Amino acid sequence: MDIVERIIISEEDIQTRVQELGQAISADYGDEPIALICILKGGLMFLCDLAKHITSPVTYDFMSVSSYGDATESSGVVRITKDLEESIEGKHVIIVEDIIDTGLTLSYLLNNLHSRNPASLRICTLLNKVSNRKVEIAVDYIGFEVPNEFLVGYGLDFRQFYRNIPYIFVPKPEYYREDV
Ligand code: PRP
Numbered sequence: 001m002d003i004v005e006r007i008i009i010s011e012e013d014i015q016t017r018v019q020e021l022g023q024a025i026s027a028d029y030g031d032e033p034i035a036l037i038c039i040l041k042g043g044l045m046f047l048c049d050l051a052k053h054i055t056s057p058v059t060y061d062f063m064s065v066s067s068y069g070d071a072t073e074s075s076g077v078v079r080i081t082k083d084l085e086e087s088i089e090g091k092h093v094i095i096v097e098d099i100i101d102t103g104l105t106l107s108y109l110l111n112n113l114h115s116r117n118p119a120s121l122r123i124c125t126l127l128n129k130v131s132n133r134k135v136e137i138a139v140d141y142i143g144f145e146v147p148n149e150f151l152v153g154y155g156l157d158f159r160q161f162y163r164n165i166p167y168i169f170v171p172k173p174e175y176y177r178e179d180v
Helices: 011-029 044-052 104-114
Strands: 004-009 034-040 058-066 079-082 092-100 120-128 141-145 168-171
Touching: 011 044, 011 120, 011 141, 034 044, 034 104, 044 058, 044 092, 058 104, 092 104, 104 120
Parallel strands: 034 058, 034 092, 092 120, 120 141
Antiparallel strands: 004 168, 058 079
8 A cells, every 4th residue: 555654563463463362361361251342443453353362251342432533642631432331340351452552541441440340450452652651551461562653554543544454554654744
């Protein structure tokens, strides 16, 4: 695709790592049921692939949290635009995210979900952009540490497009920067 400046994580590397994460989660939880909570929309692709590799019994639920709309920088404003359909009280919950950037979204979500009294609450993120953190977050399962660049693909959008691309790439600056 013309928009691709360079591929940061290939499809093959993503699939290998997702399988490893699924195996690690299965080893940790065994026969214990897990309530996977996917944070839309970015987490969807990851959830689907990850769940295939979890052998523990799983349920899904979905939550939509708006953090920074179509912009490329976080505003710090977080609000729930779609809530869970089921109670998580007494359940072993894993939040499934595509990326943790500033940590503001997850910081809000952790507080919010903790107050619903789950038996346990863990985080699984495919990408961790630790260099951009504004609040500290303890992350239980991490796919890849990534640099502080604009990343697109495999759930991550550019103006809502390219979420379906099976690899993660940096777009060419002329596509998103007005000064180039
Ligand atoms: C992205 C991502 C996380 C959040 C991380 O979602 O999926 O939810 O931003 O950023 P933070 O750590 O700086 O809070 P976004 O709001 O872009 O929505 P989307 O998943 O629908 O693209």
